[in-house]
Amino acid sequence: MPATTKLVLLETSDLHGAVMPLRYADNAKAELGLAKIASLIRQERSKGLPLLLVDNGDLIQGTPFAYYHARMGQMSPNPMVECLNALSYDAAVIGNHEFNYGLPFLQKAIRESSFPWLSANLVRKGTQEPFFGQPYLVKELAGVKVGVLGLTTWYIPNWENPAHIRELDFLDAVDTARRWVRILREEQDVDVVVLSYHGGLERDPETGELTEVETGENQGYRLCMEVEGVDVLLTGHQHRELVAEINGVTVIQPGSAGKLLGKVTLELSRSDSGRWTVTSKRGEWIAAESAEADPGIAELAAACEAETQRWLDTPIGRTTGDMRITDPMQARLSDHPMIEFINRVQMEASGAPISNTALFDNSAKGFGEYVTMRDIVSNYIYPNTLKVIRVSGQDIRDALEVNASYFHVENGEVGVSPAFSNPKPQHYNYDMWEGIEYEFDLSRPVGQRVVKLTQDGKPLHPDASYDVVMNNYRAGGGGNYPMFKGKPVVKDIPTDVSELMANYILERGTVEASLNRNWRTVLPAETR
Structure with a gap:
């Protein structure tokens, strides 16, 4: 085995049902959408480095395309999920807008997914049991064990229709992360810990000053400062275009609607004992405007898109x-x-x-x-x-x-x-x-x-x-x-x-x- 290696983490977040590169108000061309992001993902895969791909939440709601499927096309597979399946996503995280069309709709999307949906702090009511079954993913890449812990903003009960979430409790993301990161490090023996958190930063990443009323909606800064053993924090929810370093944790947030693809490159070295250690990390994002729409993803979305367009113009x-x-x-x-x-x-x-x-x-x-x-x-x-x-x-x-x-x-x-x-x-x-x-x-x-x-x-x-x-x-x-x-x-x-x-x-x-x-x-x- 080599003494050094590189890994790549790719993140989408807050896609909000955006597949095609257009704005539905007038069908004007737009530099966004999963079809464009798909081309960037394929480019990154072609480079040959070990790669892990995560969607950070708010996937299945947000455009007329997603609305049409939810209201008129539920008998068909969820087109957003079909696209992620085709792109071989490793995991997705539950976002707050995943609940907007009700729990049965979300559960159907999860059943149709070829990847796990993660959220450690959304639990079955009255228990500590993750409601969606899988709090984390462990994947071995080039001999390196990577643990990805899913977390969701726990402020959802302040927004969501109570009927959609009555079976769940929402736990504090920081307290939950402490518990599960320890399990990943000590019991799963992972080399790298990634938090994929559908939430954002409540403080300025450079000064630490509060940038919003501290309600607990966004706890990303606290996750970096208070949870030991974290290497990377993938964030979302705020729709920010952000790359930062907080307390030694690389933080990234790739905007919304598929305008950007988040990327973190890790370099690791292996000790004589066989243990891998992260030696460097670099976060960046890649703009969708640099890519053409992937024809395969566009074809997957075509049937629902055509029906959506007819419905919109009635x-x-x-x-x-x-x-x-x-x-x-x-x-x-x-x-x-x-x-x-x-x-x-x-x-x-x-x-x-x-x-x-x-x-x-x-x-x-x-x-x-x-x-x-x-x-x-x-x-x-x-x-x-x-x-x-x-x-x-x-x-x-x-x-x-x-x-x-x-x-x-x-x-x-x-x-x-x-x-x-x-x-x-x-x-x-x-x-x-x-x-x-x-x-x-x-x-x-x-x-x-x-x-x-x-x-x-x-x-x-x-x-x-x-x-x-x-x-x-x-x-x-x-x-x-x-x-x-x-x-x-x-x-x-x-x-x-x-x-x-x-x-x-x-x-x-x-x-x-x-x-x-x-x-x-x-x-x-x-x-x-």
């Missing part, structure tokens, strides 16, 4: 008036017919008198005259369901102050606050409300910007109760809204909001753009 109704979004910032600075429409759908579906929703992404274009399913899923991109929760007037005011902090004012110009743009854009955490009247004064300090808050012209009483409909993510406190967490659930609407929107249009045939201007922002220039 007209379901029309609008009168203008519901187009031409300027995302302006749509967030003042009431907009598209946002009012979504709130109206939510209020009708739930019966709640107050609603909030967000313009999730700057690529949302609103509705033209004729509305298709492509328009709906391009504007409402998440498979959210709705909850009506009972909150106080003070809770609403506190939430509105969080909303108002979305705006950053510098030299009289209004932009997006770094808290909503770093480490990734979080436009989905800025809500706009219907059923109340409110006003933000952006010349005032953050936390003191709500200068008007009424319902039907009367001030909201801080101690009074109000029923509000919002998506399940927000109702659980997701997005830094702790005032909503644990509040009484008055009503649970388990249907996806995109389906509610489609049904609303189908029932009416025509919907009218409306604008009641129940809220506004006062810009700094207006207060001078």
Whole structure:
């Protein structure tokens, strides 16, 4: 056996159903997707080095392609899993969005996989037994034993429909890693320990300073600092493009939607006793834009893709008036017919008198005259369901102050606050409300910007109760809204909001753009 060797670890993460290199809103070409990543994977395999390939989670949800399979094509094998099978993945990790279509859907995908799905800290309720069976993978490469431990953000109960996760408990990722890394090192006698964690970093990798509210959603920094015996941390969830070294642990995160392939190269030497030791590590990512789409993967996805495209372009109704979004910032600075429409759908579906929703992404274009399913899923991109929760007037005011902090004012110009743009854009955490009247004064300090808050012209009483409909993510406190967490659930609407929107249009045939201007922002220039 040689005295030295090299190993390669490859990581995809947060693919979110992206296979083909296109954007479904308009089918424009995009430098992303598993078909492109597949070409990079094949290139790396052709170099002949021992290689281990892992998907780090959030695989089966996120595009119309994935949505169509989940809702209309479940009798067929999961196309994302088929692609990973064809590429000979060694393992995948359970991500938070794996649960979005329910546990049976996820379990079917797992049964169809030729690789194990790992998660040590998602356990059968009331036990310490990993729910998905296999907490780790041990694989020998060129005589080197590599252990890969799967971990998942334990914050999932704050977002997910409780019916989808009622059989599971979610354990702290750091505590779980300590237990299983010891088993890998002492009982499995591995030479290399890799943590594949569907979660991100809660602190700056260089300074160690907190970069977010420490809820436990992201524990990557703590994993590096507090768990002994870790060589590599593969991360995800935050959609960051990251390579770092923390406490001697090489950390990598390859963005989202197949824009990048993560790669870690390990060099090892063997002692006289036969023990392998890591002597150097190098993390990098390879951009999908450098590759052509792999024809084999494109062919595997072709049938589902064709059905998805037909479904997306089926007209379901029309609008009168203008519901187009031409300027995302302006749509967030003042009431907009598209946002009012979504709130109206939510209020009708739930019966709640107050609603909030967000313009999730700057690529949302609103509705033209004729509305298709492509328009709906391009504007409402998440498979959210709705909850009506009972909150106080003070809770609403506190939430509105969080909303108002979305705006950053510098030299009289209004932009997006770094808290909503770093480490990734979080436009989905800025809500706009219907059923109340409110006003933000952006010349005032953050936390003191709500200068008007009424319902039907009367001030909201801080101690009074109000029923509000919002998506399940927000109702659980997701997005830094702790005032909503644990509040009484008055009503649970388990249907996806995109389906509610489609049904609303189908029932009416025509919907009218409306604008009641129940809220506004006062810009700094207006207060001078």
